Amino acid sequence: MLISTIKREENCSVHQTKMVEFFCFTCRKPLCTLCALGEHKTCTFEELGLAVGSVKQKYESHKPLFSKKSYAIAKLQAKVSQLEKQCELDYNIAITNVKDLTDKIHRQLRQKESTINHSIEDHVSSYH
Numbered sequence: 525m526l527i528s529t530i531k532r533e534e535n536c537s538v539h540q541t542k543m544v545e546f547f548c549f550t551c552r553k554p555l556c557t558l559c560a561l562g563e564h565k566t567c568t569f570e571e572l573g574l575a576v577g578s579v580k581q582k583y584e585s586h587k588p589l590f591s592k593k594s595y596a597i598a599k600l601q602a603k604v605s606q607l608e609k610q611c612e613l614d615y616n617i618a619i620t621n622v623k624d625l626t627d628k629i630h631r632q633l634r635q636k637e638s639t640i641n642h643s644i645e646d647h648v649s650s651y652h
Contacts, residue, residue: 533581535556536554536555536556536558537553537554538556538558538559538561538620539558539559541557542558543556544556544572545557545560545571546559546560546564546570546571547569547570547572547576548560548564548567548568548569548571548577549567549568549569549570549575549576550568550569551564551565551567552604554572555569584642611621624629
């Protein structure tokens with residue numbers, strides 16, 4: 525549950541007649557006084573207003589780092605995109621080279637075949 529979505533007028537999900545007054549960071553849920561003193565007494569919790577304030581403060585303190593990391597990620601994504609395009613270009617060039625070499629080999633084999641066939645014909649005709 526997001527702490528920013530909790531309303532002070534919200535009733536406790538366990539004790540419906542009690543209003544939430546705390547936020548349990550361990551279980552990530554709002555608590556009434558009975559819950560805080562009962563099943564959540566070993567958890568880390570804070571008064572709801574203070575909890576919202578500390579989460580907002582933590583968010584604000586991390587904002588520059590998030591921006592920095594976001595910028596770094598954007599740069600890396602651009603680099604990956606550039607490398608993908610280069611790889612695709614290199615792949616297409618390699619495919620073209622392989623096709624050219626294959627065609628050249630086929631031509632050479634046909635020439636050899638023709639030469640061998642002529643040689644055989646010459647030998648056969650010389651015996652007749």
